[in-house]
Amino acid sequence: MRNATYATALALMIxxxxxxxxxxxxxxxxxxxxxxxxxxxxxxxxAVPLLGRLPAWARRALILAGFTAAVVGLFVLVINNLTQxxxxxxxxxxxxxxxxxxxxxxxxxxxxxxxxxLRRATIDQIDVRGLLAxxxxxxxxxxxxxxxxxxxASFFMAERGTMAQKVMIAMGGAEAGDRAxxxxxxxxxxxxxxxxxxxxxxxxxxAISFVIMLVLGIEFALFWAVLIAFLNYIPYLGSVxxxxxxxxxxxxxxxxxxxxxxxxxxxxxxxxxVGAWMEPRMMGRAFNLSPFVVLLALAFWSALWGVPGALLxxxxxxxxxxxxxxxxxxxxxxxxxxxxxxx
Numbered sequence: 043m044r045n046a047t048y049a050t051a052l053a054l055m056i057x058x059x060x061x062x063x064x065x066x067x068x069x070x071x072x073x074x075x076x077x078x079x080x081x082x083x084x085x086x087x088x089a090v091p092l093l094g095r096l097p098a099w100a101r102r103a104l105i106l107a108g109f110t111a112a113v114v115g116l117f118v119l120v121i122n123n124l125t126q127x128x129x130x131x132x133x134x135x136x137x138x139x140x141x142x143x144x145x146x147x148x149x150x151x152x153x154x155x156x157x158x159x160l161r162r163a164t165i166d167q168i169d170v171r172g173l174l175a176x177x178x179x180x181x182x183x184x185x186x187x188x189x190x191x192x193x194x195a196s197f198f199m200a201e202r203g204t205m206a207q208k209v210m211i212a213m214g215g216a217e218a219g220d221r222a223x224x225x226x227x228x229x230x231x232x233x234x235x236x237x238x239x240x241x242x243x244x245x246x247x248x249a250i251s252f253v254i255m256l257v258l259g260i261e262f263a264l265f266w267a268v269l270i271a272f273l274n275y276i277p278y279l280g281s282v283x284x285x286x287x288x289x290x291x292x293x294x295x296x297x298x299x300x301x302x303x304x305x306x307x308x309x310x311x312x313x314x315x316v317g318a319w320m321e322p323r324m325m326g327r328a329f330n331l332s333p334f335v336v337l338l339a340l341a342f343w344s345a346l347w348g349v350p351g352a353l354l355x356x357x358x359x360x361x362x363x364x365x366x367x368x369x370x371x372x373x374x375x376x377x378x379x380x381x382x383x384x385x
Contacts, residue, residue, distance in 0.1 A: 073194030082238035134294040
């Protein structure tokens with residue numbers, strides 16, 4: 043009974059610390075995940091004919107520069123798309139009004155519900171000015187978080203060279219240090235491989251979705267493709283949410299149901315191709331979490347950190363399972379958290 047009380051108190055304390063420490067922990071964890079992806083990408087560059095001749099620090103610096111440019115580009119993309127959305131809103135309203143009018147005519151409704159009536163009953167009830175300030179603060183917070191991620195990732199990359207020496211000193215002996223270092227290397231390799239492959243899969247999905255939306259004439263195709271790639275870190279729900287946004291946009295942009303159906307079928311086919319065929323072949327046994335554990339991780343981290351927590355939930359949980367599987371004493375826990383029991 044006493045142990046259960048202590049365990050409950052410890053769990054509540056950790057949860058409270060995670061909740062309170064969100065502004066600090068969120069960019070740190072995102073930076074750690076980014077470092078794993080950057081390091082694995084730098085190691086993979088050895089297979090490239092010219093870039094493979096560069097020293098390890100130069101490859102890492104090159105990947106880090108590309109990562110920084112991608113983060114800056116992401117922030118600029120969000121700002122630009124918000125500005126463009128405001129500019130095209132009147133045209134979207136006209137398309138939706140025409141769609142509502144046609145639907146009412148087909149249904150034989152005498153008092154046709156116009157877009158103006160619907161807007162007065164729905165959108166006009168929203169205090170736009172009241173939402174403007176929180177939106178601007180959210181964008182500002184998003185920019186600060188991205189800056190901190192790049193800053194922390196740069197420092198983590200700079201300290202990777204001294205990690206082996208610090209492990210040897212901390213363990214207090216050559217034999218214990220070599221054993222701990224060997225476990226650490228295996229953990230880093232498996233986590234890095236998983237995160238890198240998952241990121242590559244998301245980039246491929248984003249590229250396929252971008253081509254589909256570009257061919258179909260969907261506006262803001264690059265923004266939606268980036269959003270689909272990020273949301274693919276969230277299993278089950280991420281793929282659904284990623285498809286819903288551009289589908290709804292196509293309805294407002296074109297004002298026709300058949301075009302919306304084409305967008306829905308095309309993007310869903312891309313999700314199924316990547317999720318059901320490509321991802322299992324590329325991920326192998328790196329992603330071997332129980333579906334219940336995945337849902338539990340999503341619920342826990344979403345409740346604590348919102349959407350960023352949902353994005354990081356599975357990478358963090360999968361990394362934790364890989365760490366537990368490499369340590370003899372905690373390997374049974376990893377087996378229980380896995381889907382098939384094979385770690």
